[in-house]
Amino acid sequence: MKRMMRRAFSWGLVAIIGGGILISSEAASSAEGQPQSNSPPAAVSCDSLDEVRTNIDRIDRMIVPLLAERAAYVAQATKFKQTRSEVVDVPRIERIITKVRALAEERGADPALIERIYRAMIESYIAFEDGIWARTNTAP
Numbered sequence: 001m002k003r004m005m006r007r008a009f010s011w012g013l014v015a016i017i018g019g020g021i022l023i024s025s026e027a028a029s030s031a032e033g034q035p036q037s038n039s040p041p042a043a044v045s046c047d048s049l050d051e052v053r054t055n056i057d058r059i060d061r062m063i064v065p066l067l068a069e070r071a072a073y074v075a076q077a078t079k080f081k082q083t084r085s086e087v088v089d090v091p092r093i094e095r096i097i098t099k100v101r102a103l104a105e106e107r108g109a110d111p112a113l114i115e116r117i118y119r120a121m122i123e124s125y126i127a128f129e130d131g132i133w134a135r136t137n138t139a140p
């Protein structure tokens with residue numbers, strides 16, 4: 001169940017970050033008020049910059065809690081890494097990039113944009129994780 005919840009959160013994050021296709025506000029609201037699975041996130045066409053920013057602010061309020069939850073898991077990764085050099089795991093990073101690029105494509109978003117966002121994000125998580133590792137360990 002926990003794994004399912006985590007998966008749902010990850011999908012949510014990618015859905016939020018991966019947006020890009022514009023549809024009318026009528027089409028945006030399906031019967032249940034949710035986008036169809038595998039369809040692009042429902043971005044409505046805005047009539048003003050204020051409306052654009054209101055939507056961006058709303059989405060940011062969803063993204064930040066997900067980033068914070070992700071950080072809490074990244075912090076826990078240090079418990080399982082014996083040496084500081086293990087903090088950077090290049091094969092794992094490349095698997096994530098492959099995964100999120102595929103998710104972006106499924107959502108009709110730009111995979112290159114999503115890759116850049118993820119590489120920048122993971123770089124920050126690595127700095128965060130490295131700091132935690134250094135504070136809680138004495139090994140090299």
Ligand SMILES: O=C(O)C(=O)C[C@]1(C(=O)O)C=C[C@@H](O)C=C1
Nearest residue numbers: 077087088089092093122125126
């Ligand atoms: O998977 C890990 O080992 C992590 O520490 C998480 C994470 C990430 O942010 O996804 C961070 C650092 C690693 O280099 C790889 C991935």
